[in-house]
Amino acid sequence: MTALEDSELLRYSRHFLLPQWQPDSQDRLSQAVVLLIGVGGLGSAAALYLAAAGVGTLYLVDHDQVELSNLQRQVIHSTDSIGGSKAESAACRLQALNPGVRLLPVSQRVDAEFLSTLETMPDLVLDGSDNFLTRYAVNAFCVGQGIPLVSGAAIGWTGQLGVFDSRLSGTPCYQCIYPAKESTEESTEEAEDSCFRSGVIGPLVGVIGSMMALEGIKVLTRLESPLISRFLVYDSARSEFRTLKTRQDPQCPVCAARQAARKAGPL
Numbered sequence: 001m002t003a004l005e006d007s008e009l010l011r012y013s014r015h016f017l018l019p020q021w022q023p024d025s026q027d028r029l030s031q032a033v034v035l036l037i038g039v040g041g042l043g044s045a046a047a048l049y050l051a052a053a054g055v056g057t058l059y060l061v062d063h064d065q066v067e068l069s070n071l072q073r074q075v076i077h078s079t080d081s082i083g084g085s086k087a088e089s090a091a092c093r094l095q096a097l098n099p100g101v102r103l104l105p106v107s108q109r110v111d112a113e114f115l116s117t118l119e120t121m122p123d124l125v126l127d128g129s130d131n132f133l134t135r136y137a138v139n140a141f142c143v144g145q146g147i148p149l150v151s152g153a154a155i156g157w158t159g160q161l162g163v164f165d166s167r168l169s170g171t172p173c174y175q176c177i178y179p180a181k182e183s184t185e186e187s188t189e190e191a192e193d194s195c196f197r198s199g200v201i202g203p204l205v206g207v208i209g210s211m212m213a214l215e216g217i218k219v220l221t222r223l224e225s226p227l228i229s230r231f232l233v234y235d236s237a238r239s240e241f242r243t244l245k246t247r248q249d250p251q252c253p254v255c256a257a258r259q260a261a262r263k264a265g266p267l
Contacts, residue, residue, distance in 0.1 A: 004030075008100065012054055025221040026054060030100075032220045033057040035122035037110050037138060039090040040064070041200065042128030042152045044076035045209025046216070050126075051094040053217055057102040058094070059122065062086040063109040073202035110134050115141040124220055126212050127151045132178070139174035142166060143258050148219045149174065152212045156198050157237040159208035162246070163215050163227040166258055171229050173258075176249035204236045 004012075004026065015021050034055050036043055039062040050058060066074070066081040066089055074086075081089040087105035094103055108114055110129065115137065125147055127138045135151065142149040143166040151174055153160045164173050211232070218226045231244045248255055 008054070011098075011100075015053075020223050022221070022223075025223065028221050029054045029217065030056045032124065033059070033120050033122045034216065034220075035059040035061065035118070035125045036128070037061050037126065037134065038128035038130065039074075039076060039086045040070065040128060040130065041073040041202070041205030042154060042209040042212060043090070043126075044074045045206045046126055046128060046152075046212045047076055047090055047094060048097065049210055049213035050216065051098045051101045051103075053213070054098065055101060055220075057104065057120065059104045059106060059118075060087045060090050060094075061106045061108065061110055061114075062090075063107055073200065073205050075206065110138065112137045112141065121145065122147060124216050125149045126216055127174075128209065128212065132180070135178075136175060136180055139164070140254050143173050143254050144261075150212050150215050150219070152208045154200055154205045154208050157201055157204060157235065159204050159234040159236065161208055161211050161215065161227060161232040161234075162230070163219065165219070165226075165228050168228065170248055172246050172248040173252065173254050175254045176252045177231060177246055179249065179252070201236060204234075207234065207236065 012026055015026060032055050034050060034057070036047055036059060039047060039060050043062070047058065047060060064086050066077045066084055066086055068082055070077060071079065076093050077086065077089045085107040087107045091103045091105040094101060125138060125142050127135060127149060129135055139149060142164065146167050148163065148165040151162050151164065162177065165171055166173060215226050218224050229246055231246050233242045233244065
């Protein structure tokens with residue numbers, strides 16, 4: 001266990017008061033590398049709470065720029081950030097919040113090629129992206145590398161959250177829950193167009209994004225029971241939460257590839 005400085009003990013003192021918080025829990029956070037995909041509505045809340053909690057290294061990946069219409073829900077950015085990189089804007093805000101976190105802003109679109117060139121392999125991935133092409137690529141990467149994935153989504157008044165851990169045998173992956181259509185590009189265009197037309201209530205993404213950070217912290221510190229093999233649906237209009245049990249899809253090509261690789265063993 002790494003010895004914490006007095007300022008760190010004070011900063012994270014409310015963690016240490018939790019009976020579930022183990023002596024090495026804060027140390028696990030401080031050594032963790034987290035890849036956050038998307039610093040929009042979901043990513044804003046997730047990034048703020050991960051940085052505040054003391055995650056050691058935080059990748060902030062977003063190819064987009066800050067627009068005025070973002071500020072209704074993407075609270076990590078400010079009016080002064082309009083026109084600038086979302087990744088850089090978020091890094092600036094988080095640096096002020098917690099200088100002890102190593103921030104790696106990346107203004108680039110996420111795809112399989114990008115994920116294969118990461119200099120530092122993450123211990124956890126949080127996906128707050130807004131299209132299926134990215135989500136499928138991230139899921140395949142996490143399954144292939146054995147990295148836990150926290151995935152969140154929000155549209156209109158409804159939010160969803162799931163945790164996927166391919167290290168655990170028999171557990172589903174993201175694509176088990178959302179099978180890819182024959183034409184992924186068409187399904188992605190439909191989803192993006194639907195999100196643009198449907199809109200989203202601002203605080204909803206804050207709720208789901210905060211819960212993404214919470215589930216991520218639980219995974220990294222091995223606390224309690226994260227949402228593995230379960231899926232959370234939140235209807236903010238009715239203030240109702242539902243938890244759905246999930247299972248592995250026997251037809252899922254991503255899980256099939258994982259099982260084949262395990263049977264083949266190391267080269």
